[in-house]
Amino acid sequence: MPRPRSDDKRAAIMAAATRIIAVQGLGAATAAIAKEAGVSNGSLFTYFDTKADLLNQLYLELKGEMGAAALGGLPAGDARAQTLHVWSRWTDWATAHPHKRRALAQLQVSDEITASTHETAGRTMRGLGEVLERGRANGPMRDAPATLVFALCNALAEATIDYIINDPGGADEHKRSGFEALWRMIG
Template identity: 35%
Template sequence: MARPKSEEKRLHLLHAAAEAVAQRGVGAPTAMISTMAGVAEGTLFRYFPNKEALFNELYLYLFRHMCEALGEALALDQPLMQRAEGQWNAYIDWGLAHPTWIKAINQLTVTDILTAETRETEMSLFPDVGLVEASMKSELFEHLNPAFGDAMFIAIADATLRFAASEPERAAEYKLSGFKAHARIFLPNQD
């Protein structure tokens, strides 16, 4: 008889997968993830049928945590630009607090490994759908692969995170500058 699955072990596997993806991208082998989690590779496959399922679950796990932080900063009664800045700041703060997780989620965001179901769930989790809809209306991205817009967002956020982490005393300045760049690209004509 198979042993019951442990939620603690599943979470340990997800955390190890985040570390592996942050280090090696989606090419991180399951053997590496298992070793980092301190379990046999077969144990990983008791919890996740394959690497793609693991990475999709990892993405949603990290995305939920990120959205919780964004939700705490959400004030729907504010104008769009103020909400956008609040969400940007919460995203950067979350990334600074969770550098491994932000690297992993950014690696997974721009791959083809995420299923359509995962993408649908992702959209349902985001706390400010109006902000997402406004961003998607940017003429720069309207007829292109959505992954291009994701990659552009990640590039701006990554630069902001890198400089805010290296010069914490100037983090507020970097967040503001990063937000202004983000807003010019993703929220034009929203002044």
């Protein structure tokens, strides 16, 4: 009879995977993740069939958390106000959770993340895309491919987040400057 699964153990494995991947990269051994989580390596595979399964589930969890943080409390109103809200919440989440951000960045480009997982994550992030689409509807990038615009927005956010992390005393000013650059680009 299989052992019952514990939500707490699964959460510990996911948190450990986030920390280990952020520090050691995607090549980190599952044994290191299990040790960090305080479970046996065999127990890890009670929750995830393979390391690739763990990575795909972690990617979905982190994307979902980031998207929920960015869209949480989205105000009614104009596109600029909504885009500013998403920008602020996104940069706040990323600077508050540097290990999650670092692990997510590695997972984003991993060949282990399946096309199906990327599609599911895309659906999870749909609300974020809708806000950016409204923001660029009448702007200079309105006719550019959406994937290009989103990649540019992400690059600008990453640069802003890095700057905030390196100069936390100026975080509010950096966040504002980054948003103004974003809005000039799309709005």
